[in-house]
Amino acid sequence: MTDKTEKNLSYAFAAESKAAIRNDAFAKRAEKDGYPQIARLFRAISDAESVHARRFLFLMRGKVGPTEENLGAAFQNEIKANVDEYPKLIKDAMDENNKTALQAFSHARDVESRHAELYKKAMNDMLAERHSKYYVCQVCGYIFEDSLPENCPVCGAPKSKFNLVE
Ligand SMILES: [Fe+2]
Ligand SMILES: [Fe+2]
Incomplete structure (x- = not known):
């Protein structure tokens, strides 16, 4: 695969992932606004955008490997988010005194370490029948x-x- 295609897949993956979440949020709002059919439409399109995103991700080099490797990568990503990425965002939110963003980033940081813990446990008992x-x-x-x-x-x-x- 050429670098250009790899880059285009990565771009399309990011765009479709965002569209999936955005449409899901629109669905929740439509539900709240009293439009159940519009909510179903948003949910259906969100699901379809997820289909696109996953398809592109599977085509990208080295992004989805064997499960043992995926667990390791997922664990590392949680740790990185917990110790590296969210702390920076938290600092900016504090500097700007944005309390709602601060709370959302802080919750996410705290929860990432829980996610890491669950991955760790799964790595330790891969073959357990549970x-x-x-x-x-x-x-x-x-x-x-x-x-x-x-x-x-x-x-x-x-x-x-x-x-x-x-
Ligand atoms: Fe919670
Ligand atoms: Fe997480």
Whole structure:
């Protein structure tokens, strides 16, 4: 593959990933505004943009490897976000006294170390026969395994704000 194609795939992957999340946010807003059919349309298109994004990612060199490698890469990305990337964003938000951005970045930083911990555990028992359920906080992204306490330890959201991944 030429560098040009690699670059174009990377560009298209980023654009489609953003479009998927943007349409999903539009769907949530449409739901809230009382337009369930428009919400379904946004969700369907969000899903379709995800199809595009994944297809481009699979075509890129070295981005999706064997699962053992993917776990390692995913773990490293969480650590990098936790110790390197979010702290910079947090500092800027503090300097600008933007409290909502500060809270969102701080939650994300704290949650990334939880994500890293879950990956680490998975790497340690790759072959264990286990079926865990995961509960994902829809406010901050914190993840519980198997059982759910009353409130999210990072953002304080109640039980009802968690999505179950089986
Ligand atoms: Fe994460
Ligand atoms: Fe949370």
